[in-house]
Amino acid sequence: MEKFVYDFAEGNKDLKDLLGGKGANLAEMTNLGLPVPAGFTITTEACQRFLAEGAHVDGLDTEIDRHLAALEATMGKKLGDPGDPLLVSVRSGAKFSMPGMMETVLNVGLNDESVTGLSRQAGGNDRFAWDSYRRLIQMFGKTVCDVPGEEFEEALHDAKVAKGVKDDVQLDAGDLQELVTAYKKVFAKHVGHEFPQEPRQQLDLAIEAVFRSWNADRAVLYRRQERIPADLGTAVNVVAMVFGNLGPDSGTGVAFTRDPATGESGIYGDYLQNAQGEDVVAGIRNTLPLADLEKIDKKSYDELLQIMATLEGHYHDLCDIEFTIERGKLWMLQTRVGKRTAAAAFTIAHQLVDEGMIDLDEAVTRVSGAQLAQLMFPRFDLSGDPAPLTRGVGASPGAAYGSVVFTSEAAVAQAAAGESVILVRRETNPDDLPGMIAAQGILTARGGKTSHAAVVARGMGKTCVCGADELEVGRDQFTVHGQVVREGDVISIDGTTGRVYRGEVPVRPSEVVQYFEGDLDPALANEPLVAAVHQIMTHADERARLKVRTNADTGPDSARARRFGAQGIGLCRTEHMFLGDRRELVERLILAHTKTERDDALAALRPLQRADFLDIFREMNGLPVTVRLIDPPLHEFLPSLEELAVQVAVARERGEEAERDTRMLAAVRRMHESNPMLGLRGVRLGLVIPGLFAMQVRAIAEAAVALAAEGGTPRPEIMVPLVGAVQELETVRGEAEKIIAEVVGDSGVQVLIGTMIEVPRAALTAGQIAEAAEFFSFGTNDLTQMAWGFSRDDVEGAFFWRYLELGIFGISPFESIDRDGVGRLVRIAAEEGRSARPGLKLGVCGEHGGDPESVHFFHEVGLDYVSCSPFRVPIARLEAGRAAVESAGSDHR
Known part of the structure; x- marks a missing residue:
């Protein structure tokens, strides 16, 4: 029989999948002997079943009955008993922290009768009892029955105005009793019936509301933002209430064992006297610094510091703690590994290594490329x-x-x-x-x-x-x-x-960027963050198997990427060298009517290309440079069809000669394509326009020989784009090898020839293509477009938002690799390519090369390197190290 409910003593911190983060950590604190109120956890599996079936879960009621009876026996009280009521909180708790995204209901079990019993429990404190009751109606109404929260807030505001006070705590018992009456009217108006008085009905409805809140709009949006899987569900924690709103000797607070903003050690947190926990996190009242608790209640303060030290020592990390003090008695309501800023993440990991709590492998997994990007x-x-x-x-x-x-x-x-x-x-x-x-x-x-x-x-x-x-x-x-x-x-x-x-x-610029640029020596920097980044990045580089290259088309970009730790260039886009004042030379090539005109245009382009390549090879001396031969359709370098047509028409209207514009218009019309990204581009250009690829290959080889003559070590790699059949690559390669042999001579320069895998057919025939290629570089941008049948420029702004909203995408496939589809093509090509050529070098040069999640996939598939923009090189380096550490850890499990 399935088990859907666990007492706190039955769980531990490793059961987050089943008990959620809150339930697992309440269980862990219970097992550590810390003061945790009694309670039980309803599992995420129960939530999944409830959401899937849209109805009550068989057997769940019986389990709740049994655990509720045990809780009542422990507390010596019955849920909602008029004379001596047990009240409980019903709180969500998913595997991953989702602050404020799901629901909580406090004071469940209160009704018109038990409010009097609660007052007697509290020594005749009527104000406390009626304050607790109005909170229940407000939270229950908004959470369980979708009553607009603003109407409760307006009623509370009116009560304070009528009393002439600013804060809730200045309302007395009579004011709060009247507020309860007003709240009940708001509830009945919107729900169609009176506020439920049966305590067990309150509990059941609250549990179901927490289950449903997993699919609330804000929770769905938060999961999408944080890439949390949508099928996990939330656990529900039913906990005996402890009260921080019993007077000045009571209160509630949140504490951190280190500063979540900077990572520095110290006393950090907030405290509110005479309040319940939601008051702190809601931010509706300005709090006191946690250190002030020492003056208010030194006994509880000292006990809290001792517990904080215990928890940090146990979890070996920054802990985020929620607590309540009830008439001088400290209770722990929650702990979790705390959310922190990017700077705090690096600083804390560095500190914990120095303190001997964790090793460097663990430190690398405690930070992420996304956090490093924030620091830059x-x-x-x-x-x-x-x-x-x-x-x-x-x-x-x-x-x-x-x-x-x-x-x-x-x-x-x-x-x-x-x-x-x-x-x-x-x-x-x-x-x-x-x-x-x-x-x-x-x-x-x-x-x-x-x-x-x-x-x-x-x-x-x-x-x-x-x-x-x-x-x-x-x-x-x-x-x-x-x-x-x-x-x-x-x-x-x-x-x-x-x-x-x-x-x-x-x-x-940030200090971290200055460090990567070489302008800040970590040994001399006053910024602890720089020392932390240096330590973690150094270890990540030592552990990484994947190399990290850059996408760069100029000498300055290449130099910056090398300073950022790039280990070569994975994509040099030669078409970027044809822009600006060189566009005219491309126009001459396109307008050429004779072989002589075409050769003259190519001859004018070659020295410019050679100079560009030499500049890049110098900056990357000793490191590989993958040069992609021209890829986009040539008409991208020409004026638009519409503009030319207007210019020619206006000239004719005026009786003016426009021979060049007329020739250009004819060329543009001749080259116009309905879908140019699937037309005459890439390898097809090299096969159709004589001399174009030959000019580029010669310029690459000449630049490499020139650097070798200077005493450098060029490592050029020529990449043929958009290959779909091995015959295309064989034809280009045959011509290229003749030119390279002629130019290189006995200089000792070696030039690799490979291809870009960006057409699905190429991935599926990789074994054949590998026979003519010394390396593959996956162009995942085009591979994604062709695999999905999407034109990225057209669809991202048009309907991707709807796909994300519907959950068809968890994240855009252009942002992070589509493992199941595009990723499978990469895996197939890698495996079949290496089967045909065991020494085949494999890399990726699409934008996914700098995406943290994608880097882990490329490590898993066995690629040799990723390539990304210069700014993202440190991010990819860190993720390559993390992937290696996590992979080694999973191998040992």
């Missing part, structure tokens, strides 16, 4: 001494500027129009997620480092400042220290210092 973005240049508007809590580092918007909808719309925006809110809530994704940064008037805005922003790598001083947010403007900032005005926010500036503040 620029920071504000404050040399102009800009005056800050205000200062808040630097909750998620970075430098961001943009036009102020006040709603999630405006952020999405303006970002889609290409505008940089800063989302400004009193406090964010989960419904703001689309706007948070779209914005460059987030600024809030309330909350701290543990508020919803802070936690979500850190997870996404977004710049965020919370709890800005004296920030009053209105509908279309905010005021701060007497200054008014309207919607559309530009502000700059610094997520490290928490400072907010009016206007656009200039930026400067």
Whole structure:
């Protein structure tokens, strides 16, 4: 018989797939002997079954009955008993942390009768009892029955206005009793019946609501953003309530064992007296720094510090902890490996290595290429001494500027129009997620480092400042220290210092980029982050099997990529050398009527190409350089058909001669193709236009010989694009080898000849093609287009958003490799190519070469190298090391 419910004592931290992160870690803390309220966890499998069947799960009720009875026996109370009620929280908990994306209901079991019993439990504290009841109706109504949360907020606002107070805690028992009556009316109006009074019905409905929240819009969007699988489901944790809202000797808070923004050791977190946990993370009241708890309740503070040390030592990582103090008694409600900024991730991994908690292999797996990319973005240049508007809590580092918007909808719309925006809110809530994704940064008037805005922003790598001083947010403007900032005005926010500036503040390169450029010696740098990046990157390079090359077409790009650690060039696109003032020479080639005219045009292009190649070979001296022969259709170098037709028509209307334009128009019409990306391009150009590939091959060989004569070591590789049949490659190769032999002579220069695998037929006949190729380089951009039948330029803006929304794509196949389709073609080609030619060199030069997930796939398939843009070279290097470490770890399991 399937088991759907586990007591905390039955689980452990390794059962996250089954119990979710929250349930697994509650079980782990219970097993460590820490003060955890009693409770049980309903598994993710129960959620999966519920969502699949759309109905009640057979056997689940019986298990809940049994575990609820055990919980009641442990607590000595019955759920919702009028005289001495047991109340429980019902909280979501997926395998991966999804802060604020799913649902929680507190105080389940309260009703019109048990509210009196709760007051007696609390020593006659009527205010506490009615406050707990109004919270239940509000959370239950919004979460379980889809009552608009704004209506509850309006009723609460009206109550505070009527009382003449600003904070919830200033409302007395009578005020809260009246608020409960108002909340019940809001509930009944929207739901069509009275608030349910049966405690077990409340519990069942709350559990089902948490299950359903797995597929809430904001949860789906968050999973897509964070690449969390959609089929995992959430566990549900039913936990005996402990109360932080019993008075000044009670409270609730969130603590981190290290600073989640910087990684530095210390006392970090937030605390609220006389509050329940949701008040802290919601950011609706400004919190106290955790260190202030020492003055308020030193006994609980000291115990908390001891528990924090225990948890960090046990998990060997930064821990994020939620706790409640009930009348001086400390309770642990949750712990997890905490979300952190990119800088904190590197710094903490480095510190833990130095402290002997983890080894360097583990440190490499604790960071990611995406986090490294965040560290490479620029920071504000404050040399102009800009005056800050205000200062808040630097909750998620970075430098961001943009036009102020006040709603999630405006952020999405303006970002889609290409505008940089800063989302400004009193406090964010989960419904703001689309706007948070779209914005460059987030600024809030309330909350701290543990508020919803802070936690979500850190997870996404977004710049965020919370709890800005004296920030009053209105509908279309905010005021701060007497200054008014309207919607559309530009502000700059610094997520490290928490400072907010009016206007656009200039930026400067990050220290990490300066380190990669060689301008910052990690041994001398004052920035601990640089030392951490250096240590981890050095080890990643030592562990990596995959080499990392770059896509570069000029000497300066090649030089920068080499400074960033590139181990060669995987793609030099020769067509980029035909742009600018050289376009005229290509036009001469296209307009040539005779062999002499064509040869003259090619002869003019050759020395220019040779000089370009020599510059690149010098910068990459001793490293391989893969040069792709011209690939795009030639008409891309010509004026547009429409423009030429208008010019010729206007000239004729005026009676003017336009011989050149007329010839050009005829050539453009002759070369016009309905689908040029599937037309006369790549190897087909070389076969149809005599001398074109020969000119490029000669220029490559001459540049290599010139570098060798200077004492250098050129390693040129000629790549023939768009091959679909081995006969195409054999024809080009035969001509190329004759030219290379003639130019190279006895210089000792060796030139490899290979092909780009970007046509599905080439992948499926790789065994044949390998007989004529010394290397394959997978052009995954075109391979993806042809495998899917998509024109990337046409479809990404047209309907990809709908495919992502429907879950057809988890992520664009142009961003991360489609393992099942395009990836299978790569795997087939790699295996069959190496079967035919065991020493075949394999690489990838599409944009996927710099995508972290794709790098792991290419390691798994057995490629020799990936190639990406210069800026992404460090990212690919780190991921190549991570792939090797993780692969070795799985081999040992």
